[in-house]
Amino acid sequence: MNLPLIDSQNFNHQDYTKNRLPKAEYSYCSFTNCNFEHSDISNTIFLECEFHDCNFSNANLKHVTFNDVIFTSCKLVGVNFKDCNDFLMAFSFKDCNLSLSSFSEMTINKTLFSSCNMHQVDFSFTEAKSCQFIKCDLKKALFDNTNLEQSDLSTAFNFDIDPSSNHLKSALFSKDNLFGLLRTFNIKVK
Incomplete structure (x- = not known):
């Protein structure tokens, strides 16, 4: 499909719910x-x-x-x-709100998520190697058979990631958010 090229334009305060983006x-x-x-x-x-x-x-x-x-x-x-x-x-x-969105079954390696609200985001069966989750709220985000190898979750919070059903080799966590890895096993940390 040959699409027209629109180059180096600025679009401000447009409502594409009424007038469709060409x-x-x-x-x-x-x-x-x-x-x-x-x-x-x-x-x-x-x-x-x-x-x-x-x-x-x-x-x-x-x-x-x-x-x-x-x-x-x-x-x-x-x-x-x-x-x-x-x-x-x-x-x-x-600084985005990605709640209830889905990256399921995708390859999103090296993606940066910074200061994002990511409640109930679906990362099941996702390849997310070397991603950065900087200060992201991952409350009830779904991680199931997710490949998070070498990803940085050291400042992420409110996540529940089961190490036995996800790939976490060389992923980075902080001692302050380790509870998100242990909650599945009903382990308490003081």
């Missing part, structure tokens, strides 16, 4: 205070784009390409990232 390849674009909630942005390509203060909650991301994309202070509640195009997928999240 299907295109967006390169080096910036989106600020845009509303994509419940909107259909399927089959769109974003290359080296930035999203600031945008709402993607429950958006349809079927076959969307995110390559080197930065989300800052965005609301991405209930987003199924598994629907995205995984070819050259690369993104990072800073």
